[in-house]
Amino acid sequence: MISPLDETWRSLLDDVARERKWPTSSDVKRLASNVRALSSAYNDGAQAPAARARSADALGARLLFSFPRDVPKGAAAVRELLSAGLLRIPADRPLRILDVGAGLGAMTWGIVRALAGAGQSGAVEAFLVDEDPTAIELAARIFKRRAGEGNVRITARCTSGTVDDAAARTDATFDLVIAGQLLSELHRDRPDPERVTRHVELVLSLLKRVREHGALVIVEPALRPRTRHLHAVRDALITPPRPGVTLFAPCLHASACPMLTNPGDWCHEDLPVNLPAWLVDVARGAGLRWEGLTYSYLILRRDEAQLAGSLVPAQPDGMRLRVVSDLIVTKGKCEVFLCSEAGSLVRPARLDRAHSETNASFRSLVRGDLVTIQPFSERRIERETSVKRCSS
Ligand SMILES: C[S@@+](CC[C@H](N)C(=O)[O-])C[C@H]1O[C@@H](n2cnc3c(N)ncnc32)[C@H](O)[C@@H]1O
Structure with missing residues (x-):
């Protein structure tokens, strides 16, 4: 279970900011402006890393924004x-x-x-x-x-x-x-x-x-x-x-x-x-x-x-895969890109009319999930296909 940093962290980071006379998390306008400047410096890549991340404004933005964003x-x-x-x-x-x-x-x-x-x-x-x-x-x-x-x-x-x-x-x-x-x-x-x-x-x-x-x-x-x-x-x-x-x-x-x-x-x-x-x-x-x-x-x-x-043993007619896209839902079917243990990128589809108890979890897959599909076909999730999520 991954959770965002709570209020105890907020007051700790605010205290460190105060020591440096930097804006705190309550100084939303100044902080947002510093975060915006830091973010565009990173994205346009025009400045050397040292220049873009080491000014007082940038460090203040890293302390109060990048740090709590990145801990998770x-x-x-x-x-x-x-x-x-x-x-x-x-x-x-x-x-x-x-x-x-x-x-x-x-x-x-x-x-x-x-x-x-x-x-x-x-x-x-x-x-x-x-x-x-x-x-x-x-x-x-x-x-x-x-x-x-x-x-x-x-x-x-x-x-x-x-x-x-x-x-x-x-x-x-x-x-x-x-x-x-x-x-x-x-x-x-x-x-x-x-x-x-x-x-x-x-x-x-x-x-x-x-x-x-x-x-x-x-x-x-x-x-x-x-x-x-x-x-x-x-x-x-x-x-x-x-x-x-x-x-x-x-x-x-x-x-x-x-x-x-x-x-x-x-x-x-x-x-x-x-x-x-x-x-x-x-x-x-x-x-x-x-x-x-x-x-x-x-x-x-x-x-x-x-x-x-370390997840599940290999199955003779099954495949272990990682979900590498969002679910693509169109009329009458849903699809998702999966990267298989065989090293290929596949996009099986499940027609709504093929929905069953054994493949129901296909409809709720999210990026990053690990799944087993058995028996495996690159194209279709059939009514009798078993789809099991084995993510942490
Ligand atoms: C984007 S920050 C990431 C900081 C932290 N690891 C995180 O994920 O939140 C990159 C850090 O790498 C440091 N850095 C850049 N080049 C480095 C180098 N050659 N050796 C050690 N640190 C370096 C920078 O000073 C900066 O603090």
């Missing part, structure tokens, strides 16, 4: 690891997290909230690295004011440094390494495919910081070019297959990403999680959406655990 992305990105039982706080030591390009720490907090939400208890030790000393100092201020979530306590070390430095360290390994909305920030001046190659190297070096049964989680904005870049990095990481590099999610297969065939396609999440009520007017004032949680992601593991296998 960190939680959402690890939900399948949690439901597969592959992300647990050990009983005898803290869970160790490395958060690179950590900014204000939204990804780490998302993971802590997800662990607490899953009923786990114990200690998390987080190491946060960002090349911007002001951002990482803000992250440290947030940790000073909050010691955890639910029964999960966190201690954090916040350091200013580059992701390359963090990846190059050889003496530390982590249960989870996370790079949130960092990859598409890097090497923007380099042309593809050079940039893809560089990011594959970076990802492989980050994977070396992961313990044997740990995971590397990469979260990116859901924007089409950034997500398609992530698809290209994904393909280059697993073609040819490399020992010690297992694709865990979102894909249920390790074939070429079918989204790359058509330039208009991209695989992203859009979960029904809204901004907290206290930010709705800010989003409105900035011309941004407050409904839905959008992001794209990639989870790699060093062991061989795969999402498909």
Whole structure:
């Protein structure tokens, strides 16, 4: 269960803003204007990352808007690891997290909230690295004011440094390494495919910081070019297959990403999680959406655990698939795009007159759901077809 940040978080973030003499969440007009400026600087890409995200106005907008918007992305990105039982706080030591390009720490907090939400208890030790000393100092201020979530306590070390430095360290390994909305920030001046190659190297070096049964989680904005870049990095990481590099999610297969065939396609999440009520007017004032949680992601593991296998065993005439579009409802039928464990993009349709108890859940599928369809046909959901949702 992923939830927006509540009022206790609002007052914490307002306190940090006040310390800096920045607008608080109640100063809707100023904050909305700063959020709008930050958002258009990101989207037009005209300014270098440092210039667009490091002014006082931009940092204030990141603190009060980007941070609460992004914490749930960190939680959402690890939900399948949690439901597969592959992300647990050990009983005898803290869970160790490395958060690179950590900014204000939204990804780490998302993971802590997800662990607490899953009923786990114990200690998390987080190491946060960002090349911007002001951002990482803000992250440290947030940790000073909050010691955890639910029964999960966190201690954090916040350091200013580059992701390359963090990846190059050889003496530390982590249960989870996370790079949130960092990859598409890097090497923007380099042309593809050079940039893809560089990011594959970076990802492989980050994977070396992961313990044997740990995971590397990469979260990116859901924007089409950034997500398609992530698809290209994904393909280059697993073609040819490399020992010690297992694709865990979102894909249920390790074939070429079918989204790359058509330039208009991209695989992203859009979960029904809204901004907290206290930010709705800010989003409105900035011309941004407050409904839905959008992001794209990639989870790699060093062991061989795969999402498909941890959900349901393969069935001889069945197929495990991920929903990669909204439901398309037209007169007399509904359809949806699915990415199959065989690596193909399919669009089965169910005629309204073929509705039955066994296929009823087809009509309520949403983007990101994982399903089994049995017996499987690429084109039709028949009356006797079984459609079972197996999402977390
Ligand atoms: C869009 S923010 C994302 C922050 C956070 N991970 C999140 O998801 O909310 C990107 C962050 O990456 C940092 N960054 C950019 N290039 C970096 C590099 N080479 N090494 C370390 N951090 C970097 C920026 O300073 C910025 O704080």
